[in-house]
Amino acid sequence: MKLLIVEDNSSLAAIIAQLLRSPDRAQQNLEAITLAEYLQTAILCLPGHDVVLCDGMFPLSPDSRIVAEDWDVIRQEAQRRNIRFVLYSGSDRALDCARETDTPALAKPASIEQIYAALTHHRLPAPSNGNGESGWMTENLKSAGGDHV
Helix, strand or coil, rough: EEEHHHHHHHHHHHHHHHCCCCCCCCHHCCEEEEEEECHHHHHHCCCCCCCCEECCCCEECCCCEEEEEEEHHHHHHHHHHCCEEEEEEECCCHHHHHCCCCCCEEEECCCHHHHHHHHCCCCCCCCCCCCHHHHHHHHHHHHHCCCCC
């Protein structure tokens, strides 16, 4: 699976990418992760990806001071290219719009397991507090500022 993460918060995008690449995800066949901070970049990066995790609000371009809720442009282009799209937003308005259009969506913050499940259509078990691979993920989530990203 080739994933495109569209997120204007580059730190959050990097944390999500790192956690999805973690050793306990190796068996999940995540081939590549591309990060895009802007609408224009995201549209250009879409070809060759299997799934998109997209923020609900982000700058239109590197020089733009305008923050827009143009995630639907990316959703429509992903749909046209038969690429799975998942909205990941803290915007109630964007989440409501996603529900109205039957678009898969997660409210920020969400656990890495919830994100992964939404991207792959799978329902995953709750993370373990043991010393196994889920324990590794839990520790890294805590070092990233909590149990959710």
